[in-house]
Amino acid sequence: MRSSSSDHPAKLAERLAHSGLRNTPQREVIYRALLGKRDHPTADEVYSRVRVEMPSISLATVYNCLETLVQCDLVRQVNFERGPTRYCPNLHPHAHFHDEQSGATHDIDVPAEIMERIRELLPAGYAAKSIEITFHGRMAEAANEQAR
């Protein structure tokens, strides 16, 4: 059986095992919540979503599990200024557009070629582990529908 795109729980198990971590129900439900609605929720938003299925979960656990997912490279942290950290399960290289009007976050694809161009801006001796590109602005009303 080839790894299908809905093999997400398996990917979680694999990555956790790889790091010598346990696959708990809390970690699973949180990872599924992120995959189910990829709107870059905050920890608090994840907490509300996950409590529907698992009312006994604690906010501290949500923070702990999110951190674990980030360390397993299953999820990216996204920050806009000093706002609450948001979580993104899109593993493809991409930039973020923050719509100041609605507060919504949209993924923007960035071709590897452009990423390379940007990395080349660094002088000798600078070694970047990661590159973040963030847009801030407004979206046309019409574009709002498209972006769904």
Next chain:
Amino acid sequence: MRSSSSDHPAKLAERLAHSGLRNTPQREVIYRALLGKRDHPTADEVYSRVRVEMPSISLATVYNCLETLVQCDLVRQVNFERGPTRYCPNLHPHAHFHDEQSGATHDIDVPAEIMERIRELLPAGYAAKSIEITFHGRMAEAANEQAR
């Protein structure tokens, strides 16, 4: 007298007037502190530096004045993850390199042409008011000297 590169106090006065704001000693000393050591200090760091010259200034005022300078487009706010906001008086378009080792921040020039390339990644309907590019990584020991 042509506007020289050390005409910074004049620039401050001009920008404040343009926004109908007053030119206070607190605003001046804070702006000078930023220009004097362009290492992207936090509000707390600005507070310590400025207290040498003006021991009676309050932290609240430092926050207020920094916000004013940002609104006058004399200073940019810079954030790394959820760390304290840093302040940058470099008005040329540039990216930031965050050295995880030392915590230091370095300006990286970005040619307008590349900025344009990046802006073109946005689909129709997306209007970006600002674009941020942030590198996270380590610098070679040798490069540390160069970057002064």
Next chain:
DNA sequence: GTGGGAATTGGAATAATTCCAAATAAAGCG
């Protein structure tokens, strides 16, 4: 089954920033 480390939990603590109401300073005016 038992022991021991891992994970979860609730609540306290932290840190940066913002808010607030009172005091002070600056500007405009006659």
Next chain:
DNA sequence: CGCTTTATTTGGAATTATTCCAATTCCCAC
């Protein structure tokens, strides 16, 4: 000048997201 009005500063309280902590619960290996 005095007076009035408005902006700014100030100290301290409040806020918010996150981290810390110690106690409990859960798992897995033996």
